Amino acid sequence: MKPHFYKEIRALDRRLYQQAVEVEEMLGCVVIAFLKGDTQSAARLIEKDTEIDRNEIALEEECLKVLALYQPVAGDLRYVITVLKVNAELERIGDLAVDIAGFTTESKPASLQPPLPVDFESMTGAVRRMLDASIKALSSHNVQLAADVIKSDCRIDELHERFSSHFPEHVRQFPEDIAVFQALLGVSRSLERIADCATNIAEDVIYLESGRIVRHAHGCLSGEETPVFQPSDPEDGAFSVQDEQK
Amino acid sequence: MLDTLLSPKEKLKIKIAARDLSFFYGDHQALFANNLEIPENRITAVIGPSGCGKSTHLRIYNRIFELYRDQRAEGEVLIDGVNILDRNVDVLELRRKVGMIFQRPTPFPMSVFDNVAYGMRLHFKLRKSEIAERVEGALRGASLWEEVKDKLNGSGIALSGGQQQRLCIARTIAAEPDILLLDEPTSAIDPVATLKIEELLLSLRKRFTIVIVTHNMQQASRISDFTAFFYKGRIVEHDTTTRIFTNPSNKKTEEYITGRFG
Secondary structure, three states, X not given: OOHHHHHHHHHHHHHHHHHHHHHHHHHHHHHHHHHHOOHXXXXXXXXXXXXXXHHHHHHHHHHHHHHHHHOOOHHHHHHHHHHHHHHHHHXXXXXHHHHHHHHOOXXXXXXXXXXXXXXXXXXXXXXXXXXXXXHHHHHHOOHHHHHHHHHHHHHXXXXXXXXXXXXXXXXXXXXXXXXHHXXXXXXXXXXXXXXXXXXXXXXXXXXXXXXXXXXXXXXXXXXXXXXXXXXXXXXXXXXXXXXXXX | OHHHHOOOOOOOOEEEEXXXXXXXXXXXXXXXXXXXXXXXXXXXXXXXXXOOOHHHHHHHOOOHHHHOOOEEXXXXXXXXXXXXXXXXXXHHHHHHHEEEEOOOOOOOOOEHHHHHHHHHHHHOOOOHHHHHHHHHHHHHHOOOHHHHOOOOOOEHHHOOHHHHHXXXXXXXXXXXXXEEEEEOOOOOOOHHHHHHHHHHHHHHOOOOEEEEEOOOHHHHHHHOOEEEEEEOOEEEEEEEHHHHHHOOOOHHHHHHHOOOOO
């Protein structure tokens, strides 16, 4: 037995989930600030990213220390590598949340002329649930949940694509919406990238549990193809997010 | 079996094949019908907790166990297709072909030169000049020449522990074996000397098939191409070293290499 090693591993665990909680909270607050057009809150949240960056470096240093001192192998090695990679993804999500805060203006997205191709609030909810599910998959070693997150990513990509392709037509009809729509498009892009980060975390969970690297090979994932975090009917533009798997 | 461990492009010749190999110390059975294929010109590490039978398995390959009473092997060990457990096998020639290096350096109480020349004098009839040439070649092969070329007539026992172990490797390779068996060759020497031995083994891999028993997981992962994990007299897992140390398929292997037991 290696009690010191496991103590270090538990410490990595705690730091990682603390970081995940802070990033999720930050993202949630940033999205609310954006939707409300609350620029003051958005500015405050940008400062939060400095703390997330500091935590990222501290956790990375801890991982490097564990690698150097204990030279873990097999499942232990995969765990430390996974912590390193998830840590980097969380920091990236923090940066993307800062981008969303940067898009916040006093003009609320709700002021846009209908119809919009996607219910924006539902899209943000779906991305946040994807992120939450990827962290839950990591903490509960749940490969199936991780696979569900991966399958959901393509639907978020579709939603972002729908926003982008709607842009020229919308500003032609409502030129006064251009600034708000551009901001919305920027946030949509950030959300799409956050979904990618959540997908990367889910891929890391599969690597951690099985040793398989499934990046670039999602076709090999077993199970049904229907994404879990999706709009109920992609054609009509309504975006009702399914209940997350309990 | 080895075919399943390799990529289709990597076809390796099997140098040693143990078939249903069992071993007994008197009435006590230490190994249980094991099968293992060792590829040519590769380093295979044998790992496992104390008493699992890894050294016992190694000692069968050159029949050194026959020097002790009440020990016997059952099954087959094919080296280049020949069962070396067959009674008709010339054991002296087998031990030339399958050299062995032990945990503690075992230099003979004679000069550095004579230590290396000893084996070749035993096996070959050579002129003095040929012996001198081969001694130099063996010492160079063991990465020791530069350190001892000016004290060839000095005692082998006066060398440092790491140098003594490399002297033993020089003595073994001077007999021109095909296979080198190493039983925890660095457990009695310091980390710097250990790294020199490891570098040496990596360079010797081109000329010899190497099987190394080690308790040092990092050593196994650093230098070997394949790893076999023994537990309670049985081979639990045999795979490429990369796979064993990143994603072993057997839970027992994982528990052992991650230090959860042993």
